[in-house]
Amino acid sequence: MTVKNESRVTELILLGFRNLYGFNNLIFIIFLNIFLITVTGNILIILLVSISHHLHSPMYFFLCHLSMSDIVLTTNTLPSLMEAILHDGKRMTIFGCITQFYFFSGIIITECFLLAVMSYDRYLAICVPLRYITIMDLTLCTCLSLLPWMLGFTMNLIGIIPISNFQFCNGNIIDHIYCEFSPLQKLSCSDTSLVEFLAFLFSTPLFICPCGFIIVTYVHIFLMILRIPSTTGRQKTFSTCSSHLLVVGAFYGTLIIKYMIPSIGHALLLNKIISLLHTVFTPLFNPLVYSLRNQDIRIALRKISGH
Template structure:
């Protein structure tokens, strides 16, 4: 059977995790709890930011964009992974595989850009506090957020289209728990040079330039903060950036471990564990980090709970 993209493979077998049934059942319930908790926590903070006027600031606006992206990312991966854990593997059609790959890669690209916008916001707030309100206007924030989403989803579409035109003539086994690009290229019968070249080129605007902007922003933030005479002022300035810096470090460490640093000699189990970390656990950790280290969100949450209990 030939498809319009000249591939003889109409579906793929996702092998998932080659572990015992008891471990898979344990992983299933753990992942189910994590997924439900992630969706609940992200929606909770999005609701708080949207309904409480004190949180209507650029920093929290970008935070909601990050959490919306996290919901999209984990919802793209977790449900099918739960199915794979229950059935010791699963079958996914070619179209569904490409669709999952697109939303995964686009959300990852968008997150790189959103984190960059958040670092720019902190840079303006600390290094140019007198001009903060005039620079980070509602219109400016909307443009930055829209640019992050449009650039992430439009740029990755080019790579997905090129990938969908590759030939897959068998085997159709993907030793992973979702349709990731690297294992998909490994089973292709076509020359993947063009796709790999596109990926290398796209790393510049989607990964390396954002990282450069983040590092430059925090270098200027640190330099400015160290010039603050009072220790209380320095501590307050650092505290506004600590949550974002932790989230950025976790995100880029896991992404670089899988996609940027050489993977030769890395076992599949380690690769899957790292993939599980940034597709499932990172969206869980992000709202926890911002909730624990952000007094405004904790105060807003306490007020909402108090109002709810008084009813």
């Protein structure tokens, strides 16, 4: 049967999690609280950095951008998932689904490069401290903070534009917690080989290169820390990058595991859980890590709260 004679799909249904055994309302409330805490926590970090003069440094400037990316990621994916949980599925237009995928992929690429920029900042602060202020000036900070956003929301257009021209006629059920390429590919009756090739071609520079860069910078950082003679000095120096290292581990750990798990059979549920960790709990994890482990953030929070 030719594509012309096939029934064209105009609306998609996002399933989210099925078979919740009547706990839909409870799980919805849990995710609603997570959503509110995540957005509030990241907004609080942005406000603290903005109004606290002792936080006006490159490290916290980049942290603000990381918090903004977490807010975009959470507000892009979690509301649709909550609606799907509450109503046993969410109806979405094809345009709405592709738009969600555009912002999701854009933010993931943005965070990859933001984390790499933050590791470079820690490298300069620890390995070349005497030149840190002159190198990491306002111009470089601005460029390094805007570059990840530009790369994230322009490079993914290479794949999004051909996806927007897909014809969908292989059903309208997306058995996932948000829209992404794999379920859209399964529903498409168009030739997806070009997008698959582009995804493979650009995955290395957009995901692996920032990760490799972070590894290299932290190797230099650890070698520099080992040269510090006193234990107290080593601990104090390591504490300045420990929060970032935990965030990197959570982000790339869930990202790598997610794309190593096939979306078939019982692995589909596991894929959803890993996707949930990556898109829901990682944005929640970031402000908690920086607020609990970072003394400067805690001091600014106490000053604002009057304690």
